[in-house]
Amino acid sequence: MHKRRLGRTNIEISPVVFGGNVFGWTADEQTSFALLDRFVGAGFNAIDTADVYSAWVDGNKGGESEIIIGNWLKRAGVPREDVVIITKVGSEMGPGKKGLKEDWIMEAVEDSLRRLQTDYLDVYLAHWPDPDTDYDETIGAFTRLREQGKVRAIGASNLDAGQLAEALRVAEHTGRARYDVLQPEYNLYDRSGFEGALAELCVEHDIGVITYFSLASGFLTGKYKSAGDAEGQARGGMSRNTSMSAAHAFLQPLKPLRQKQANTPRQSRLHG
Amino acid sequence: MTRRGVTAPIASASRPEQMDTLLRAPDIELSQEALQRLQEAGE
Structure with missing residues (x-):
């Protein structure tokens, strides 16, 4: 299968990314295993999840999707390097456990790594903008994770053009890692959030773009x-x-x- | 998948029988007319 380079990272992903928010929600663990077996067996490699998936389900508390993916990785025996895992931090995982401050990111990444049963994440995204935290602090934490080998690439979800431009400016000014991946909502019906300034900014800076709600x-x-x-x-x-x-x-x-x-x-x- | 600036979309399935269409999506070649019609539908 022809893979696509994710922006300027050295990560190559399949032309469709599997959305793991169904794991532990509309797909139980055994069904999730079957879905992932089919997906990877057909040559696809990229799986999107988040620490908070699928906390909205009664009885869940978040982390269920990552746990299922981790169990599948262990069970399926797929070489870790054959799968690209994208996960996120920032949504509320409990009292005081949310946002993009350094302390929480450093704790949350360990939780995700443990649930996923891996020692690195391919892509780590800030799930939502955090108005209470400067980009400097968040990018600083992400940079440390990259230096520690726990994260290969960093990025953000749900930023508009102004927010992404500011994050890029801070990274350049401080010499820290920049957001190389963006995950915006975008589909044929709802284009306004991405097309225009944000899309052009991503093209200009060679930022990899993985769209969510692609089928609304x-x-x-x-x-x-x-x-x-x-x-x-x-x-x-x-x-x-x-x-x-x-x-x-x-x-x-x-x-x-x-x-x-x-x-x-x-x-x-x-x-x- | 063909949009400027987009590397790849996220798509999902909850049942194995839904996977066939998802897995075949990259192999579909849409005509220029079809792409134009999709473009206009979203405007």
């Missing part, structure tokens, strides 16, 4: 034909910006394309 939590697959279809579905409530009527109106003109291409909606939307 399933709405762009066409599996929800009506509001009733989404009710009771675990992921039906995940799409924050996609109303049922708007999604239906969006998908309707694409039906002829789907028939002509004989592809499923999922495949076409990932290309768009």
